[in-house]
Amino acid sequence: MTADIRPVTRALISVSDKTGLIPFAAALSKAGVQLISTGGTAKALAEAGLSVMDVAELTGFPEMMDGRVKTLHPRVHGGILAVRADAGHQASLAEHAILPIDLVVVNLYPFEATIAKGADFETAIENIDIGGPSMIRGAAKNHTDVAVVVDAADYAAVTGEIELHGGTTLALRRRLAQTAYARTAAYDAAISNWFAGELKLAAPAYRAVGGRLCEELRYGENPHQSAAFYATGEARPGVASARQVQGKQLSFNNINDTNAAFECVAEFDPARTAAVVIVKHANPCGVAEAASLDDAYRKALACDPVSAFGGIIAVNRPLDAAAARAMTEIFTEVIIAPDASEEAIALIAAKKNLRLLLTGGLPDPEAPGLDIRSVAGGLLVQGRDVARVDAMDLKVVTRRAPSARELADLRFAFRVAKHVKSNTIVYARDLATVGIGAGQMSRVDAARIAARKAQDAAEAAGLADPLTKGSVVASDAFFPFADGLLVAAEAGATAVIQPGGSMRDQEVIAAADAAGLAMVFTGVRHFKH
Template structure:
């Protein structure tokens, strides 16, 4: 046996998730390992006919306080933390009749799942594991001598090494220790963030975030950047929870763009209307509502058919075959939907590289949540922009009020503006975008670019007039000067929706009145950087 191999003579198993437990325990016993366990884990092992010592036999104390105290004992932690090559540690073990523990197998109380099912405060508190993280951290610290397992997926690797080497190797123990600390860190992050939500603490003194690996990615935004995709503890339908029915592995950019598209389409309640969002490079390039997904897709595509090539398509209802047939006519990277019919899945299957993601539902655009962005040496954390166009109290500020048709399109346009990079200008008509200006340093440039793209789209459709004629326009933030508004007038817009709040609001309102425009203020800004 080489110097870094540590034999496994005694294992402590205490698991909430008992997946694979009995076969693992059976294999350990076959290798001559003594099993020590707790509560339900010990019962499951004993019921399988395997020899197991209850931890209370080891410690000489029964479980107390409804199981809150059972492994917090020197005979447990001494056995885990003793350094095998330290004569003093070995003397302490002998003096106090403590047996070494060579393998610790613990997965934690299901705190995240308890929060997800909206358990009450007291039940949630009782699902905070104390002994488990202590044993995990102790074993991980003493990984030179002890192996620690926090996931059933690692059972096979441990058994393989015991079979091949008669014990565990240092590289495996170090790998398992890293995972162990990451698991307890993510667990503590979930607990602390739940507490912050319960206490309505918007800026706690310490903020932690954790995630579980979904998959390693080939690269990040660019080939020279490494990347991986993690699931957080937030329960929210989307790309992280979706089932990929077919297609190539998602790239970093695919995931980012798919999330942008699906969050945008969720603004449109599926019981009210069919909606389609087409995204390219994290910005919508076409959004529309329709009587069917097929109709909505045709309207969305008409906004910018050039940019839609190689884009992401998100829908808010079950994908049907007719819509799928229309969508596969051009090259598309991803289609994401709450669900799809068998016939639609078969249609998409003809394009083997096209990814089809089914999420099982839509995210709630009004739900609270956090967004996180890294900066040098820090994190920027903010609440999700969960303001909904349906909830806004619009204020008419011009002499002319919008017509009912204009008002409907104004709310639609502002709903879209929320999901386009700032500075944002959206032209919309008949519940479809007809021009989108995104991410410009000047708002007037966004207005002109959106109008230019609308002219290009009109030419592609063989129309003589720009699509923006008779449209409405939305701005994600106030017009600082009248020039941006005048650019919209020049494009043919008849009504405007904007947050208001500029020092020159009166100047902008006067320009709107002079042009015969209707304008409403929302009092809500939708910056998106």
């Protein structure tokens, strides 16, 4: 046995998630490892026919206070923290009859799963683990001598080394210690962020962020950047929780774009309408609603068929065969849907590289949450944009009020503008985008680009006029000058929706009146950077 290998003679096991527990414990027992355990874990091991010492027998104290106090004892933590090469530590072990513990196996009370189910405050509190994190951190600190396992995925690595070496290597113990500290950090992050939410603290003194690895990605936005995808445990259907039915591995950009598409399509209530969003480089390039997904897709595609090539498609209803057949007519990277029919899945299977993600539901666009971005030396944290045009009090500011058709299109266009990078202008007609100008430094340029895209799409479709003729236009923020609005009027828009609030609102309103436009103010801005 080499110098860095530590034999495992005694293991303390206390797990909430018992996946893989019995085969793992059986392998330890077969290797001569004494098993010590608590409560339900001890019962499960005993029922499997394994010899196990209850922790109460080890400590000489029964579990108390409804299980809150069971492992918080010197005979547990002394056995974990004792440095084997320290003569003083060894003397303390002998003086107090403390048995060394060489392996700690703990997964924590399911706090994240508990709050994801909407548990009440007291239930959430009772699912905060105390003894578990203490043992994990102690074992990780003393990883020179003690191995710590917090994930069933590491069971095989531990038993493999014990079988091969008669103990664990320092390299494995160090890797396990890093995983252990990351797990307790993510656990504490979940608790602290939940607490901040319960107390309605928008800016707590400390903000923690944690997640569990979903997969290591081939690279980031570019091949020279490393990347990985982490799940936070948030109860929000999306890419992190989706089942990938088929297709090659998602890239960093695929995940980012797919999330953008799915968040946008969730704005459309599936009980009211079928909706399709096509995204390219994190911006919608076509959005539409209709009676069927097939019709909605074809309307969305017509907005910008050039950009849609190689794009991401999100739908708000279970994907059916007619829509799947239409979507596979051009090259598409990803389709994300709440569900899909067997026929639709079979049709998509013919495109082996096309990723199909099924989420089981839509994210709630009104659910609060955090938007977190990194900057040099810090984090920017804000609440998710949960404002919805349906709840806004639209104020007519022009002499002419919008017609019922225009008003429906205005609401549709503003709903889409919320999900387009600023500065943005969105033209819409008959509940479909017909021109989108995204991410421009100048709002007037955004209006021009959107109109030009509509012209290009019309020419490609053989139409005499672009669909901006008779359309409405949405701006994510106010028009600082009348020039952007006048570009929209020249493109054929008849009504405008914007937040208002500019120093030159009266100038813009006067220009709208002069052009015969109807205009409404929302009072709500949708910047997206």
